[in-house]
Amino acid sequence: xxxxxxxxxxxxxxxILTIGNYLGALKNFRKLQSDYNSVFSxxxxxxxxxxxxxxxxxxxxxxxAALYLACGIDPEESVLFVQSHVAAHAELTWILNTVxxxxxxSRMTQFxxxxxxxxxxxNMGLMDxxxxxxxxxxxxxxxxxxxxxxxxxxxxxxxxxxxxFNNRYGETFRVPEGYFGKTAARVMSLAEPDRxxxxxxxxxxxxxxxNDDRDxxxxxFKRAVTDSxxxxxxxxxxxxxxxxxxxxxxxxxxxxKEAEDEFEGKGYGDFKLAVGETVADVIDPIRLEKNRIxxxxxxxxxxxxxxxxxxxxxxxxxxxxxYKKVGLVPRAxx
Ligand code: TYM
Numbered sequence: 001x002x003x004x005x006x007x008x009x010x011x012x013x014x015x016i017l018t019i020g021n022y023l024g025a026l027k028n029f030r031k032l033q034s035d036y037n038s039v040f041s042x043x044x045x046x047x048x049x050x051x052x053x054x055x056x057x058x059x060x061x062x063x064x065a066a067l068y069l070a071c072g073i074d075p076e077e078s079v080l081f082v083q084s085h086v087a088a089h090a091e092l093t094w095i096l097n098t099v100x101x102x103x104x105x106s107r108m109t110q111f112x113x114x115x116x117x118x119x120x121x122x123n124m125g126l127m128d129x130x131x132x133x134x135x136x137x138x139x140x141x142x143x144x145x146x147x148x149x150x151x152x153x154x155x156x157x158x159x160x161x162x163x164x165f166n167n168r169y170g171e172t173f174r175v176p177e178g179y180f181g182k183t184a185a186r187v188m189s190l191a192e193p194d195r196x197x198x199x200x201x202x203x204x205x206x207x208x209x210x211n212d213d214r215d216x217x218x219x220x221f222k223r224a225v226t227d228s229x230x231x232x233x234x235x236x237x238x239x240x241x242x243x244x245x246x247x248x249x250x251x252x253x254x255x256x257k258e259a260e261d262e263f264e265g266k267g268y269g270d271f272k273l274a275v276g277e278t279v280a281d282v283i284d285p286i287r288l289e290k291n292r293i294x295x296x297x298x299x300x301x302x303x304x305x306x307x308x309x310x311x312x313x314x315x316x317x318x319x320x321x322x323y324k325k326v327g328l329v330p331r332a333x334x
Contacts, residue, residue, distance in 0.1 A: 005143040007036035008176075010043040010083065010136055013057065013064040014050070018207040019279060020187035020197035022071070022286075023250045024148025028181050030072040032146060038078035039140050039311060040068060045083050045090065045132060049125040050118050063290070065300050067210060070290035079314070081307030083136065088315035092135035093128070095322055099164050100131050100157075109153055134158035138173045139315040146179040149186040150196060169325040173318070183250045190224040193239035211287060214280040221276030222269075232263040232271050241268075248275045251282055 011017070011025055029040060042064050047057060061082065073080055083089050105111060105127045115122045130153075137145055137158045145155055155178045162173035187197045191206035201207050205220055212220070227238040234242040234256055249259050263271050293300065324330065 004035065004037045006140055006174075007032055007038045007144045007146065007179075008041070008137050008140045008142040009146050010041035010046075010133075011064060011068075012043045012047045013060040014047040014052070015060060015199040016063065017067060017210045018187070018197050018199050019210070019247065019283065020148065020207070021199070022210060022283070023181065023183075023187055023247070024150075024185055025146060026068070026071040026073075027250070028146040028179065029068075032144070032179070033073065033078045036144060039142075039314070040073055040078055040080050041136060041311075042068075042080075042082045043133075043136065046129060049123065049129050050114065051121055062294060062297065062300060065304060066290045066293040067286070069293050069300075069303070070286050075303040075307065079307050079310045080303060081311040082304055085304065085308035086311045086315050088139055088312070088319040089132065089135050092139055092315075092319055092322060093132045095326060096131050096134055096138075096161050096165070097128065099168065100134075100161055102127075104157060104160070105130060108157070110150070130154040130157045131161070134161045137176050138162055139318045140311075141174045141318060142176045143174060144179050145176050146181075149180060152178060152180070165322075172321055172325055181250070183246055183256075187247060187250075188239065188243040190220060190243075193225060193243045208279060208283070210283060210290070212283070213287065214284045217280040217283060218273065218276035221272050221279065224272055226268050226272070230268065232266060232268070233260050241271075244272065244275050248278060251278050 009025060009029060011021060017026075029038070032038065042061055044057065044061055065080070065082075068080055069075065108130055111127055111129070114126055118126070133151075133154050134157055137155070138161070145158075147155060155176065159175050162175045166172055166175075189195045189197050189201065189206040190208070191203050197207045199207065199209070205223055208217055208220055221244070224240065224244060226240045226244075229238070232241060232245070234245050236242075245256060245259050248254070249256055252259070254262075263274070320330075
């Protein structure tokens with residue numbers, strides 16, 4: 001690999017992604033990938049922390065691999081691999097567990113939210129989820145982690161664990177920085193704009209899925225909840241309009257001011273239609289390309305195979321260093 005800084009990020013194959021995932025993650029991945037040695041993972045082990053149907057999980061994993069490729073991740077330039085294919089992720093999690101305290105995990109916002117949502121299945125994995133995420137990041141000596149705002153707290157923990165381990169055992173891990181895009185690090189629900197847009201929302205009108213076709217996208221934006229009044233301006237009193245403006249700006253790379261000027265004097269109806277069409281112009285071609293790639297499972301398998309081999313080499317170096325630092329006797333070879 002060339003001598004560039006290292007970028008790592010991952011997405012869970014836990015359902016069909018939304019434009020929140022696209023704007024918070026995939027769009028930035030594509031933009032940043034050539035400036036860094038980029039490593040992208042499909043975080044399948046993370047998905048097991050809530051109940052999954054095994055057949056659906058397998059299908060979602062291929063869907064996500066095809067989506068990464070359709071969004072412009074170049075598998076020659078970047079490393080694209082499935083987390084469970086590289087055993088070092090689970091192995092480093094064990095070691096990091098020994099420098100992480102239960103209180104640090106039980107106060108995580110996502111753990112608390114998911115514990116409420118999945119009351120019948122509050123398992124150890126759900127609590128340990130951020131430690132696995134820290135292992136993902138630290139194994140690659142990562143400099144930069146592009147993520148949405150909802151993952152910030154988890155990244156902080158990864159940084160804390162890296163620093164704590166380095167203090168205890170000597171310099172081992174690089175301490176990573178987060179990258180949050182200029183706009184849309186937090187895309188909100190179209191139905192309840194004070195909540196994050198989420199692929200697991202039971203209201204299908206609350207999110208735009210990366211599998212929605214052009215007409216569906218436009219229809220959902222037409223139905224999006226707006227606020228009282230009629231001006232198209234961003235403000236805390238107008239969470240619905242603010243969210244739509246944010247989405248519009250993220251898709252067009254316009255500034256908020258430019259967007260507000262553009263829609264000055266226009267009605268909510270025209271505005272929502274314009275946002276819907278703008279989003280559909282980007283998302284519909286990605287969906288078609290993803291479906292085309294999905295037809296060639298062999299190609300996807302070959303990409304993921306070579307990705308896993310490359311990831312394994314990189315991760316193996318860090319894991320060996322960690323095992324040595326903590327005093328584990330290396331296995332005799334030959
Ligand atoms: P996940 O799979 O929930 O989401 C993938 C990425 O999408 C971002 N995102 C959003 N961004 C803006 N607005 C939204 N409404 C929105 N919803 C989701 C997320 O912040 C994320 O960047 N734990 C991670 C996956 C992971 C990971 C890692 C990430 C595992 N290991 C190591 C970075 C580094 C997660 O569940 O993301």
